[in-house]
Amino acid sequence: MASPSLLTPPPVPVELYVTNREKLLNSFRQHLADSARPLEGIVLLQGGDERTRYDTDHLELFRQESYFAYLFGVIEPGFYGAIDIASGKSFLFAPKLPPDYAVWSGEIKPLSYFKEKYDVSMAYYTDEIAAVLHKQYQELEKPLLFLLHGLNTDSNNFAVPANFEGIDTFETDMNTLHPILTECRVLKSELELALIQFANDISSEAHVQVMRNIKVGMKEYQLESLFLHHTYMYGGCRHCSYTCICATGDNSAVLHYGHAAAPNDRTLEDGDMALFDMGAEYQFYGSDITCSFPVNGKFTSDQSLIYNAVLKAHDAVISVMKPGINWVEMHKLAEKTILESLTEGSVLVGDVKDMMAEHLGAVFMPHGLGHFLGIDTHDPGGYLQGLERPEEPGLNALRTVRDLKEGMVITVEPGCYFIDALLDPALENSKTSKFFNVEAVNRFRGFGGVRIESDLLVTANGCRNMTNCPRETWEIEAVMAGSPWPIVKKSVAAR
Amino acid sequence: MASPSLLTPPPVPVELYVTNREKLLNSFRQHLADSARPLEGIVLLQGGDERTRYDTDHLELFRQESYFAYLFGVIEPGFYGAIDIASGKSFLFAPKLPPDYAVWSGEIKPLSYFKEKYDVSMAYYTDEIAAVLHKQYQELEKPLLFLLHGLNTDSNNFAVPANFEGIDTFETDMNTLHPILTECRVLKSELELALIQFANDISSEAHVQVMRNIKVGMKEYQLESLFLHHTYMYGGCRHCSYTCICATGDNSAVLHYGHAAAPNDRTLEDGDMALFDMGAEYQFYGSDITCSFPVNGKFTSDQSLIYNAVLKAHDAVISVMKPGINWVEMHKLAEKTILESLTEGSVLVGDVKDMMAEHLGAVFMPHGLGHFLGIDTHDPGGYLQGLERPEEPGLNALRTVRDLKEGMVITVEPGCYFIDALLDPALENSKTSKFFNVEAVNRFRGFGGVRIESDLLVTANGCRNMTNCPRETWEIEAVMAGSPWPIVKKSVAAR
Ligand SMILES: [Mn+2]
Numbered sequence: 006m007a008s009p010s011l012l013t014p015p016p017v018p019v020e021l022y023v024t025n026r027e028k029l030l031n032s033f034r035q036h037l038a039d040s041a042r043p044l045e046g047i048v049l050l051q052g053g054d055e056r057t058r059y060d061t062d063h064l065e066l067f068r069q070e071s072y073f074a075y076l077f078g079v080i081e082p083g084f085y086g087a088i089d090i091a092s093g094k095s096f097l098f099a100p101k102l103p104p105d106y107a108v109w110s111g112e113i114k115p116l117s118y119f120k121e122k123y124d125v126s127m128a129y130y131t132d133e134i135a136a137v138l139h140k141q142y143q144e145l146e147k148p149l150l151f152l153l154h155g156l157n158t159d160s161n162n163f164a165v166p167a168n169f170e171g172i173d174t175f176e177t178d179m180n181t182l183h184p185i186l187t188e189c190r191v192l193k194s195e196l197e198l199a200l201i202q203f204a205n206d207i208s209s210e211a212h213v214q215v216m217r218n219i220k221v222g223m224k225e226y227q228l229e230s231l232f233l234h235h236t237y238m239y240g241g242c243r244h245c246s247y248t249c250i251c252a253t254g255d256n257s258a259v260l261h262y263g264h265a266a267a268p269n270d271r272t273l274e275d276g277d278m279a280l281f282d283m284g285a286e287y288q289f290y291g292s293d294i295t296c297s298f299p300v301n302g303k304f305t306s307d308q309s310l311i312y313n314a315v316l317k318a319h320d321a322v323i324s325v326m327k328p329g330i331n332w333v334e335m336h337k338l339a340e341k342t343i344l345e346s347l348t349e350g351s352v353l354v355g356d357v358k359d360m361m362a363e364h365l366g367a368v369f370m371p372h373g374l375g376h377f378l379g380i381d382t383h384d385p386g387g388y389l390q391g392l393e394r395p396e397e398p399g400l401n402a403l404r405t406v407r408d409l410k411e412g413m414v415i416t417v418e419p420g421c422y423f424i425d426a427l428l429d430p431a432l433e434n435s436k437t438s439k440f441f442n443v444e445a446v447n448r449f450r451g452f453g454g455v456r457i458e459s460d461l462l463v464t465a466n467g468c469r470n471m472t473n474c475p476r477e478t479w480e481i482e483a484v485m486a487g488s489p490w491p492i493v494k495k496s497v498a499a500r
Numbered sequence: 501m502a503s504p505s506l507l508t509p510p511p512v513p514v515e516l517y518v519t520n521r522e523k524l525l526n527s528f529r530q531h532l533a534d535s536a537r538p539l540e541g542i543v544l545l546q547g548g549d550e551r552t553r554y555d556t557d558h559l560e561l562f563r564q565e566s567y568f569a570y571l572f573g574v575i576e577p578g579f580y581g582a583i584d585i586a587s588g589k590s591f592l593f594a595p596k597l598p599p600d601y602a603v604w605s606g607e608i609k610p611l612s613y614f615k616e617k618y619d620v621s622m623a624y625y626t627d628e629i630a631a632v633l634h635k636q637y638q639e640l641e642k643p644l645l646f647l648l649h650g651l652n653t654d655s656n657n658f659a660v661p662a663n664f665e666g667i668d669t670f671e672t673d674m675n676t677l678h679p680i681l682t683e684c685r686v687l688k689s690e691l692e693l694a695l696i697q698f699a700n701d702i703s704s705e706a707h708v709q710v711m712r713n714i715k716v717g718m719k720e721y722q723l724e725s726l727f728l729h730h731t732y733m734y735g736g737c738r739h740c741s742y743t744c745i746c747a748t749g750d751n752s753a754v755l756h757y758g759h760a761a762a763p764n765d766r767t768l769e770d771g772d773m774a775l776f777d778m779g780a781e782y783q784f785y786g787s788d789i790t791c792s793f794p795v796n797g798k799f800t801s802d803q804s805l806i807y808n809a810v811l812k813a814h815d816a817v818i819s820v821m822k823p824g825i826n827w828v829e830m831h832k833l834a835e836k837t838i839l840e841s842l843t844e845g846s847v848l849v850g851d852v853k854d855m856m857a858e859h860l861g862a863v864f865m866p867h868g869l870g871h872f873l874g875i876d877t878h879d880p881g882g883y884l885q886g887l888e889r890p891e892e893p894g895l896n897a898l899r900t901v902r903d904l905k906e907g908m909v910i911t912v913e914p915g916c917y918f919i920d921a922l923l924d925p926a927l928e929n930s931k932t933s934k935f936f937n938v939e940a941v942n943r944f945r946g947f948g949g950v951r952i953e954s955d956l957l958v959t960a961n962g963c964r965n966m967t968n969c970p971r972e973t974w975e976i977e978a979v980m981a982g983s984p985w986p987i988v989k990k991s992v993a994a995r
């Protein structure tokens with residue numbers, strides 16, 4: 006049997022992290038110069054630690070903290086990393102491992118191994134941090150450390166600043182680093198893009214595998230298993246960007262289905278729509294892709310109506326995205342496009358402008374249009390300091406309200422869902438009830454929802470879709486019936 | 501194509517948890533009666549909470565805390581559970597979810613849903629804990645709570661006792677519950693055994709799949725992926741009991757290979773031994789299985805020598821295990837059997853009794869012979885209060901030193917490894933150097949190691965092997981060459 010994959014995991018050049026550090030250094034020096042501060046001090050980050058499951062010795066599979074991964078690429082737990090602003094030198098501090106590590110966990114690597122592997126200026130042990138950092142600024146009694154502290158606007162949690170024995174012998178600055186480093190992460194380098202592209206390639210291919218193998222009677226988690234296997238077996242992706250959402254039937258109206266309390270355990274039925282939101286992570290860099298399609302491989306007219314409403318919004322946004330375009334406008338464009346289609350399809354009645362004024366879009370798409378993507382699925386930086394979260398329904402769920410810039414990677418993921426908890430209040434509200442064709446809406450209760458999600462790179466003049474899944478209904482039906490993907494086009498004009 | 505599995509995930513009867521609670525209640529009342537204490541007070545446990553990855557909104561897939569899982573079987577995060585000693589009534593306390601949970605995470609279930617699903621006497625919300633528990637003992641100013649606090653002897657961590665608003669209005673007892681509940685977990689019920697058996701069945705089958713599909717040139721993690729896929733796709737096992745150890749070549753001498761810093765990423769070479777320690781978890785209950793075999797499907801004479809030394813130890817232990825047998829004796833039996841084989845194979849020279857006196861066994865098998873298995877891979881209870889950990893090399897790594905009892909599930913996992921960090925000191929030590937055939941030992945440097953691990957249930961008169969993998973070298977070679985498993989025996993005598 007031919008391999009079900011055409012892909013091979015690419016090597017990850019250490020230059021990626023060197024470049025990331027240089028970018029931070031340049032931004033940081035620029036910032037200090039702009040604020041007339043001296044070009045000195047040390048950026049210090051603490052990497053993640055291994056964790057056990059509760060009080061047991063069951064070790065959770067370690068995944069590096071994302072800011073630390075961005076600057077150093079270190080896959081091992083227990084490290085610290087530093088960058089000296091004045092000299093540009095980079096430092097890694099490795100944990101001293103007990104001798105029996107060699108028996109239980111593998112060879113104890115010398116410092117030179119880490120220095121070379123991660124291409125830093127110097128490597129030391131973590132119990133040397135204070136001494137080594139003091140040595141960089143011997144003339145100062147209390148050298149200045151820039152620590153990572155700031156709000157993650159998706160979780161509302163704060164980054165935890167580095168801590169180590171002797172930190173009280175330093176001055177610390179908790180405010181400068183976080184926004185600068187976050188903004189570095191927002192604009193991706195070519196080396197970063199190559200990894201995000203591979204994560205997209207293997208995940209797109211895995212989505213196609215899932216489409217080809219889905220059958221009525223299967224359990225939702227069996228499709229999750231197929232996806233995970235394809236991306237690990239052929240893509241070397243040990244982690245996913247997030248827990249797979251394998252929703253069928255009315256589960257597809259639950260935006261974050263698939264978690265432990267709703268564990269992808271429904272049996273697929275004939276006539277179901279499937280909404281599969283699954284993305285692999287390759288060497289820290291993620292993908293985030295949603296495909297929606299009928300489980301039995303053939304769209305009904307109702308399924309086509311909703312699906313094409315969402316696809317039209319997806320395509321409309323992508324067709325106008327470019328630097329300078331504001332994301333709030335893109336969200337509104339998606340809402341408007343979906344409302345227009347629902348009106349054409351007689352699910353809604355009235356003037357779409359009036360519907361927009363009443364925020365009817367948020368009844369069908371209660372989530373934001375998309376989010377930055379990178380080392381985190383919801384990559385940070387959506388709200389630059391000073392930007393406020395909008396208060397209007399729908400817009401208040403936006404993970405960013407920024408203008409697009411070249412180098413951003415952002416998901417475009419419009420959706421249209423039939424959620425009783427949102428429909429019922431809208432049907433009861435005199436300002437919105439008039440827009441509904443009640444009979445049609447009731448026909449769609451239990452339908453679930455449709456989401457189409459691609460990962461877009463903003464380019465100098467427009468954008469590039471990094472995701473490559475069947476999107477048109479005829480493409481989906483052909484691929485599910487066994488056609489190769491990408492479909493070999495003969496006289497058919499390119500979409 | 502025929503399904504690669506003959507298995508179907510069995511339903512999990514809620515009686516399992518009801519039985520577990522009854523067992524605790526009986527033990528607890530007995531203990532109180534024995535200590536002339538009143539038969540009253542309330543056992544209170546706090547279930548696990550969902551965790552995010554560092555400061556982000558990336559949710560780790562939730563897995564319930566094991567003691568809580570044992571008593572209540574609750575898959576949802578954020579719960580508390582209680583059992584009233586006097587009345588025997590059981591209580592669950594569910595978190596109150598915000599209204600938008602319905603949009604993002606799914607239907608908000610009423611309390612009656614949890615009461616029925618987990619078959620408890622009453623269900624309330626977590627903000628009612630203090631009021632509800634006070635009501636059970638209205639005559640007391642400060643009713644007594646038995647909280648879970650005690651040492652996990654594998655991790656050296658302590659269980660974290662429940663905490664809630666208003667706990668200061670109760671008396672608390674931190675010492676009584678942990679040893680009693682832990683001992684309940686040590687002896688498995690029939691309902692628990694059925695789940696451990698299924699976890700073993702699907703994992704044994706997956707190990708065979710791996711043997712059949714392994715090829716020189718593959719990456720170790722591709723075999724991990726095959727295992728994970730088989731156990732999830734056909735067994736519904738979303739979690740593994742532990743991170744897969746897919747070690748080939750000299751990695752097989754690293755006991756806990758496969759973690760993030762040694763991520764199963766070596767390329768398989770002709771002539772390698774593979775040591776794959778992988779076990780699925782089914783509905784909280786685990787399995788823990790190791791198979792060792794040549795990557796190319798044919799044992800060399802050196803590989804057979806080491807493999808059969810370990811297999812003989814594995815079989816020798818299993819042949820004498822029964823209630824009353826002490827586990828330290830089993831460990832010594834395994835050591836002795838391996839040393840005898842190495843002597844017969846001219847790797848060692850001299851009297852095995854003398855080798856045992858010098859603890860030579862621990863040079864080749866630095867880990868303990870096995871451990872309890874259940875809801876945790878290293879299930880608790882290995883050291884009853886009062887039992888001390890031995891100090892001798894090898895024995896000091898034992899996770900239990902207890903006498904066997906009917907109903908215990910324990911792994912038998914002898915191993916023989918060639919680890920420079922252990923061989924070199926033994927070769928330099930005048931008390932042990934004389935036992936080595938230095939030339940032979942040097943021949944095995946880089947060989948790695950062999951481990952054979954099965955999960956054994958101690959029965960009334962002996963034990964039952966719950967694991968069913970090819971073990972004899974001829975069985976392994978036949979299965980790797982394509983024979984069905986179990987092998988259909990014609991005139992061949994059963995092993
Ligand atoms: Mn997304």
Ligand SMILES: [Mn+2]
Binds near residue numbers: 788871911913953
């Ligand atoms: Mn084990």
